[in-house]
Amino acid sequence: MHRTAAPLLLILATGALAAEPEGDLKALQGVWVIEDAKLGGRDHKDDFAGMKLTVTGEKYVIDFAENSDKGAVTLGETQKPKQIDLTTRKDGPFKGRTLPGVYELKGDTVMLCLNSEKPDRPTKFEAPAKTPLMLLTFKREKK
Numbered sequence: 426m427h428r429t430a431a432p433l434l435l436i437l438a439t440g441a442l443a444a445e446p447e448g449d450l451k452a453l454q455g456v457w458v459i460e461d462a463k464l465g466g467r468d469h470k471d472d473f474a475g476m477k478l479t480v481t482g483e484k485y486v487i488d489f490a491e492n493s494d495k496g497a498v499t500l501g502e503t504q505k506p507k508q509i510d511l512t513t514r515k516d517g518p519f520k521g522r523t524l525p526g527v528y529e530l531k532g533d534t535v536m537l538c539l540n541s542e543k544p545d546r547p548t549k550f551e552a553p554a555k556t557p558l559m560l561l562t563f564k565r566e567k568k
Contacts, residue, residue, distance in 0.1 A: 446482060449502050449530055453480045457535060457563035464541075466554025478563050485511060500528070508546065509537060533565035 446454060459476040462469040476489040486495040494513055501508030506527040513522055525546040526539035538547040542557035552560040 448500075449507065449528075450480075450483065450498070450500055452530055453498070453500075453535065454482075455480065456566040458566050459561065460534070460564045461560075461562040463552040463560040465552060465556055465558065473561075477566070506548070506550070509539075511539065535563050537561045537563070 445451075457478040457480070459470075459473050459478075462473040462476075473489065476487065479486045479488070480498060483497055483499070484495065485498045487493065496511055496513040499510040499512070501510075506529065509526045509528040511524045511526070513520070513524065523544075524539045524541060525544060526537055527547050527550065528538075529536045529550065536550055537559070538550045538552065539559045539561070540547055540557055541559055547558055550560060552558040
């Protein structure tokens with residue numbers, strides 16, 4: 426029994442270590458508070474007041490009144506601009522879709538430009554009028 430359990434424990438421990446976030450994903454860990462929001466060419470900062478983004482491992486949660494959402498976050502750090510995909514849960518506001526985007530991480534600020542309706546990835550940090558693009562800027566929550 427002990428001989429069988431030891432390799433299994435080693436495999437489980439190795440898997441747990443491999444799941445530790447690295448690079449920008451590690452830097453994104455924690456709670457972020459909305460600082461600025463633009464959608465389709467319009468300022469929505471006041472509409473999004475109180476929104477928080479929490480990243481834990483490869484998972485995210487966006488808390489915003491009754492419009493909470495959660496899912497998986499995937500980064501493409503080697504592309505320019507850097508890429509992010511938020512894959513939402515099946516029962517959330519975006520119903521299991523992947524929101525493709527780009528991100529910029531500078532210290533305690535992260536800027537996300539996401540496409541909320543189409544599979545096309547934004548290439549710039551802008552949310553022009555008559556587009557489904559969202560430009561969101563978050564600051565790390567101070568403890």
